[in-house]
Amino acid sequence: xxxxxxxxxxxxxxxxxxxxxxxxxxxxxxxxxxxxxxxxxxxxxxxxxxxxxxxxxxxxxxxxxxxxxxxxxxxxxxxxxxxxxxxxxxxxxxxxxxxxxxxxxxxxxxxxxxxxxxxxxxxxxxxxxxxxxxxxxxxxxxxxxxxxxxxxxxxxxxxxxxxxxxxxxxxxxxxxxxxxxxxxxxxxxxxxxxxxxxxxxxxxxxxxxxxxxxxxxxxxxxxxxxxxx
Amino acid sequence: xxxxxxxxxxxxxxxxxxxxxxxxxxxxxxxxxxxxxxxxxxxxxxxxxxxxxxxxxxxxxxxxxxxxxxxxxxxxxxxxxxxxxxxxxxxxxxxxxxxxxxxxxxxxxxxxxxxxxxxxxxxxxxxxxxxxxxxxxxxxxxxxxxxxxxxxxxxxxxxxxxxxxxxxxxxxxxxxxxxxxxxxxxxxxxxxxxxxxxxxxxxxxxxxxxxxxxxxxxxxxxxxxxxxxxxxxxxxxxxxxxxxxxxxxxxxxxxxxxxxxxxxxxxxxxxxxxxxxxxxxxxxxxxxxxxxxxxxxxxxxxxxxxxxxxxxxxxxxxxxxxxxxxxxxxxxxxxxxxxxxxxxxxxxxxxxxxxxxxxxxxxxxxxxxxxxxxxxxxxxxxxxxxxxxxxxxxxxxxxxxxxxxxxxxxxxxxxxxxxxxxxxxxxxxxxxxxxxxxxxxxxxxxxxxxxxxxxxxxxxxxxxxxxxxxxxxxxxxxxxxxxxxxxxxxxxxxxxxxxxxxxxxxxxxxxxxxxxxxxxxxxxxxxxxxxxxxxxxxxxxxxxxxxxxxxxxxxxxxxxxxxxxxxxxxxxxxxxxxxxxxxxxxxxxxxxxxxxxxxxxxxxxxxxxxxxxxxxxxxxxxxxxxxxxx
Numbered sequence: 001x002x003x004x005x006x007x008x009x010x011x012x013x014x015x016x017x018x019x020x021x022x023x024x025x026x027x028x029x030x031x032x033x034x035x036x037x038x039x040x041x042x043x044x045x046x047x048x049x050x051x052x053x054x055x056x057x058x059x060x061x062x063x064x065x066x067x068x069x070x071x072x073x074x075x076x077x078x079x080x081x082x083x084x085x086x087x088x089x090x091x092x093x094x095x096x097x098x099x100x101x102x103x104x105x106x107x108x109x110x111x112x113x114x115x116x117x118x119x120x121x122x123x124x125x126x127x128x129x130x131x132x133x134x135x136x137x138x139x140x141x142x143x144x145x146x147x148x149x150x151x152x153x154x155x156x157x158x159x160x161x162x163x164x165x166x167x168x169x170x171x172x173x174x175x176x177x178x179x180x181x182x183x184x185x186x187x188x189x190x191x192x193x194x195x196x197x198x199x200x201x202x203x204x205x206x207x208x209x210x211x212x213x214x215x216x217x218x219x220x221x222x223x224x225x226x227x228x229x
Numbered sequence: 230x231x232x233x234x235x236x237x238x239x240x241x242x243x244x245x246x247x248x249x250x251x252x253x254x255x256x257x258x259x260x261x262x263x264x265x266x267x268x269x270x271x272x273x274x275x276x277x278x279x280x281x282x283x284x285x286x287x288x289x290x291x292x293x294x295x296x297x298x299x300x301x302x303x304x305x306x307x308x309x310x311x312x313x314x315x316x317x318x319x320x321x322x323x324x325x326x327x328x329x330x331x332x333x334x335x336x337x338x339x340x341x342x343x344x345x346x347x348x349x350x351x352x353x354x355x356x357x358x359x360x361x362x363x364x365x366x367x368x369x370x371x372x373x374x375x376x377x378x379x380x381x382x383x384x385x386x387x388x389x390x391x392x393x394x395x396x397x398x399x400x401x402x403x404x405x406x407x408x409x410x411x412x413x414x415x416x417x418x419x420x421x422x423x424x425x426x427x428x429x430x431x432x433x434x435x436x437x438x439x440x441x442x443x444x445x446x447x448x449x450x451x452x453x454x455x456x457x458x459x460x461x462x463x464x465x466x467x468x469x470x471x472x473x474x475x476x477x478x479x480x481x482x483x484x485x486x487x488x489x490x491x492x493x494x495x496x497x498x499x500x501x502x503x504x505x506x507x508x509x510x511x512x513x514x515x516x517x518x519x520x521x522x523x524x525x526x527x528x529x530x531x532x533x534x535x536x537x538x539x540x541x542x543x544x545x546x547x548x549x550x551x552x553x554x555x556x557x558x559x560x561x562x563x564x565x566x567x568x569x570x571x572x573x574x575x576x577x578x579x580x581x582x583x584x585x586x587x588x589x590x591x592x593x594x595x596x597x598x599x600x601x602x603x604x605x606x607x608x609x610x611x612x613x614x615x616x617x618x619x620x621x622x623x624x625x626x627x628x629x630x631x632x633x634x635x636x637x638x639x640x641x642x643x644x645x646x647x648x649x650x651x652x653x654x655x656x657x658x659x660x661x662x663x664x665x666x667x668x669x670x671x672x673x674x675x676x677x678x679x680x681x682x683x684x685x686x687x688x689x690x691x692x693x694x695x696x697x698x699x700x701x702x703x704x705x706x707x708x709x710x711x712x713x714x715x716x717x718x719x720x721x722x723x724x725x726x727x728x729x730x731x732x733x734x735x736x737x738x739x740x741x742x743x744x745x746x747x748x749x750x751x752x753x754x755x756x757x758x759x760x761x762x763x764x765x766x767x768x769x770x771x772x773x774x775x776x777x778x779x780x781x782x783x784x785x786x787x788x789x790x791x792x793x794x795x796x797x798x799x800x801x802x803x804x805x806x807x808x809x810x811x812x813x814x815x816x817x818x819x820x821x822x823x824x825x826x827x828x829x830x831x832x833x834x835x836x837x838x839x840x841x842x843x844x845x846x847x848x849x850x851x852x853x854x855x856x857x858x859x
Contacts, residue, residue, distance in 0.1 A: 043552055046709045046747045060746045065552035080746065087743040091712045115736055116716050124708060144547060144705075147530060149715055151705030 004072040019063035019074055020048055028076050031085065031105055033092075033175055034126035035064045039135055042127050046088055047105070051075040060084060086111050095121045101175040122176060125151055129170035139163045142170065232507030235515040236396045239388065246384035255290050255331050258308040258372060262297030262459045263452075263491050269321065270305040276324040286332055293381075296371045296460015296495075299614035300359055303342070308354055308372065315354035317342045345610075345632065362630045364592060365616045366600050367576050371460035376495045379502040382463040388508060390582035391467045394474055395516045403475030404430060407578070410586035411598030416443055416534075416571030417646065417675045418751070419597075419664035425568060428558045429476040432566035437479035439567040440472050442575050443539060444485035444492070447531040448647025449698060451678030453602040454572035456614055458485065458492035461576065462499035466522060468578035470508065473520045476568055481522035484539055486529050496524060531648075531702035534676075535750045536569045538704065549706045550750035571676065573602060593619035597663040601674075605631050607681035608638065617662070624658035627681060638683040642766070646675025648695045648702075649755030651762025652688065671762040673755055687784035688767040689774055693721040695759035703752060710753030713744035717760055726787040729775035738764060779847035786829040789846045793820050793833075796841035803833035803842060 002015045006026060013022045018041060023030050033045035043065040050063045052074050060081065063074075075081065089106045094116035096102060102124075127144070130153060134140045141164035145152055155161035171177060233239050257277060261270040274294055281287050300306060303317035307324075309331055316327060316337070323340055330337045341350035342357055351357050374381040382388065394403055408423025429438060442465055446454040458465060469481045485493055500522055503509045511519045525543050532538050533548040540561050542548040561567020577599060581589045590598045597619035603626065605615050610632035617626060623643060627633070634640045642652045645662075651672030653660065660666050664674050682691065696718035705711040717740060720733050741757030741764075748754045764771060773779050780788040793803075799817040811827040814820030819841075822833070834842040 042706075043749060044706050044708055046707055046749075049747050062552065062747075062749065067554065069554075084743045084747045087740060088709055088747065091709065091716065091740075094716070095712060115732075117719060125705065125711070126708070127706075147532065147548075147705050148701045148703045148711065149705070150701075151711065 002068055002070055004068055004070065004074065006074050007076055013068065015068075017068055019050055019052075019061075019066045019068055019072075022068055023050075023063060023074075023076055030063055030076055031108070032064060033101070033105070033124070034128060036128060036132075036173065039128065039131040041065045042131065045124070045126050047085055049081055049084055051078045051081050082109070085109055090114055091116065092124065095119045096124050096176050098122075099124075099176045123153060124176050125153065126175065127153075128173045128175065129153065132169045132173045137165070137167055137169050139165060139167070141165075230505050232505070232510075233514055234507065236392050239392045239514055243383050243386075243389060246380055250384055252311055255334070256293055256310040257290060257328065257331060258293045258295055258310060260296065260298045260304065260306060260308075260371075260460075261294050262456055263489075264297055264301040264456075265304045265306075266491070268304040272321045273305050273307065273319060273324050276321055277328060280325055280328045284328070284332070286328070290328065290331055293375055295374065296376050297456040297614065298372055299363075299365070299368050299456075299616070300357075300611065301614065302610070302612040313354045314352055315342055315357060316340050358632065359611045359613070359615075359630055362625065363616050364600050364618045366580055366592070367457060367461075367464075367573070367602060368614060368616045370464065371456070374461060374463070376460055376462055377498045379463060379499070379506060382461070386583060387463055387579075388467055390579040391470050391508065392514065394471050394582060395514055395518060400430065400475045400477065403471060403582070406586045407475070407581060410581045410589045411593075411596070412574065412577055412581060412589070413597065413664065414571060415573035415577070415601065415676070417673060419674060422570065422574055425558060425570075426472065426476050428556075429478065429566055429568040432558060434566050436563075436565055438477060438565055439562045440469050440476065440478040440481045441539070441543070441562065441567055441569040442469060442481070442483040442485075442572060443534060443536065443569050444483055444489070444572045445527050445534040445539060446489075446572070446676060447486065447529070447534055447702070448676060448678045450606045450680050451604045451647055451676055453604050453614055453677050455489050455492050457572050457576050457602070458489065459495050462492075462496045463503065464576045464579055465496075465572060466499055466503050466508070468575035469522060470513070470520055471578050471582060472568065472570070472575070474518055478568065479520065481520055482525055482543060482562065483522060484525045484527055484533075484543060486527040486533075488529050493524065493526065500524065530704070531698075532704040532750070532752050535752055537750065539569065540567060547704075549704045550752070552749065573677075594661070594663060596665065601662070601677060603677045603679045605679050605681070607644075607679075608635055608640070608683040608686065609633070609681040610635055619663050620661045622659055622661055623653065626662070626679070627658060631681065634681070634683050638685065640681055640683050641686060642682045642688070644672075644680040644682065644691065644759075645678065646673035646755075646758075647678045648698045649673060649752060649758055650675050650678070651758040652682070652691065652766060653762070654766040671758060671765055673758065685782050685784070687725075687780050687782035688763040688770045689721060689725050689780075690782075690784045692759045692763045693718060693725055696721055696756075699752070699756045703756070707747075707749045707753055709744055710748045710750075710756060713740055713748075713753075714756055716740060717744075717757065721760070724771060724774050725780070725785040727774070727778045727785075729771075731775055733775070734764065734768070734771060777847050781846065783844040783846060789829060789844050790824055791822050791827055791829060791831075791833065792843050792845060793822055793841050794843050795819060796839045798839055798841075800838070802836045802838065806832040806836045808832060 001012050003012045020030055030048050032048045034042050041064040043062040048063045049060040051058055051060055053059055054073055086109055089109055089111045092102045093106050093114045130142055133142050141161040142153055142155055259270055259273050277292055305319055307316045307319050314336055336352055338350050341352055343350055354360050373385045404426050407426055412422045413419040414422055444454050444458055507514055527533050530548045533542045535550050536557050537550045538548040543562050557567045557569055593599050600616050600618050602614055602616045606612050615630050640655055642654050644652045653670055653672055667674050696714055700714040700718050703710045703714050720737055723729050737760055741761045744757045745754055778788055783789050797819040801816055804812045809826050809828045811823045812820050
């Protein structure tokens, strides 16, 4: 067992756990895109960053790949973390607005704008399909190629691979291939639909007899942030 | 040559080689590193060999072919020993007369290096300001040895440090010695070398440990590691043997990029010779200690200089960094504990053991011991490799060693640390060069590239150039580094093409700080530095581009126009030089540039003998003397 501090609380978890595993075990939400239970952690989407350390030595690390150390101080939702996540989500929206997963994450983090040139890329190179193919399907039919802006995923030489059984696991797991929510403005990356409608409680004083159906409630989160600032 | 079987045999050999050496025999030293060969050192070597044979001087004059000495601007150069006469930019037709002069013990005054201020020739290499202000601990060894002759290296005290260490010294003593020398990793981050070694020595491993030399030098404009590998490969091998002995490592790997063919060739020759002599392999010098060193060639990905990506590449996988911890000293190549040091760090090891840690620590400052090689390039008079003690001020390097700017222009900034470094403005040139102070001002030491920029350099363009490099060289694993560098480049491109908006600046800063914060490896974490540091110190240039649509340096093509002023004599030189056929006009009549066709290459300006081609940006012409609008 190993003891460390999670958002100021002293907690004890099993040795060998990553910060993300521990946080989920303790019920603290950390958003992820490139992480799935059953696949090895990769750390490419950077959404799951958390702040560790104190003072000048404080830094952000991806919680899915960082093993817990004795006495480590972790903050899963500090203002530095939230600011970073918002910018990352804005970049995701700018590149791949057609994914419902990304839209939902963005609206859950109150990302209200997208300041970059709009692109419509189909792949965010999270590598879930590559790991799915290799680790669960044992096929190793697809992989990463090249680097930097030329990086892509595919079969060798882009021809039908003999390893591929066309099982479709790569399609199943892809967070970018899902249909997006378009609402009334199909061109806008931020859907503006259901999740971005201000929840009723924002407009009214208190709840009254209204039932809140949102978990976690966007409005409550926003108001918490506002109060902090 | 048979393998040496004991330490005593080695010292016998060394003493014999020393005794054989005649220090008074005139020697012609020709540096033939990559820089020397490119500027014609091979011709000089061929002529010298022929002359020496023809004139039967082989007994009287020695020829020594070495690696780069550092003064690349003046290549091909020739150095005459003993005495140290220095002939810069030697043309092949003068070589014969130099040999004749050497044979007669004379000096050819007219071929010597001329002092810039007084015009008087300077004879000795040591008196030339470029060399005088350096402390050349490592580079001076390049002058003494022919890299492909192990006898030269042994005769110059080479492998003595190794033999001393192997003759029964406690490995812990070696580590203590490196620790107390205060040597810090020369690869850029400045981690204390001794501490890293101690961590490796404490790692238990049944399947062996690795020592790795990181020679994947990829910064544009930096070539210190190449020169050391080319000029003195045995010093790296010796350093690695000492390191392996101290830490209990069993295998060595030199990871060198394939773009360095000469370095690889010299290294392979050196490894073969060292193995023949019994410095590598099983039972080194009869001490029972064994080590093998292999060479791994990298395919030239910049990110493979990052240690975890380098390990992946050695294992034959895609060069991609991974999360640390576990650090390479815990789990590295093939899962075994691995120590990775930079070329320059390894080259310092024999020096430390040879001199003693105390003596080594006297050079430099308390926190930053020893010397560091920088490659000084850009808009500077004396381009080359300079080795200086840590803690020296930037202004001393730029003005005294570098000799100032090329055409009396004002030096504006210096870019240190390669593409991930930052730009330091001229007002801060009083800063001492060490790891901490460079980090404080938003740059990094990096592996030691120094690019000097003057008023004809546009800082937006500089930032854009480095972003382009980084967006191509980012491995692409982290979304934020891959997309962040692309987006920063996109915004900078907008600004330099006149499409910039004021809110772009805050967006750049916001994005830059997040890329810095959330990237996985050192490449991503330092990649916004060129943008953030230029925004910090040269914000007015950005504003000039955005608000006035002007590029005062006359670099950003979308914001400048070329035109011909009345100085034009109608000589038609520019007309012939223009690749876009945008200039027209009759002979002896002033010419006109067709702005539609002009691709702004600047060919006309560079050929015009009358200063008639003007670069204009916004309202006025760019004043090339002051960097201001007229």
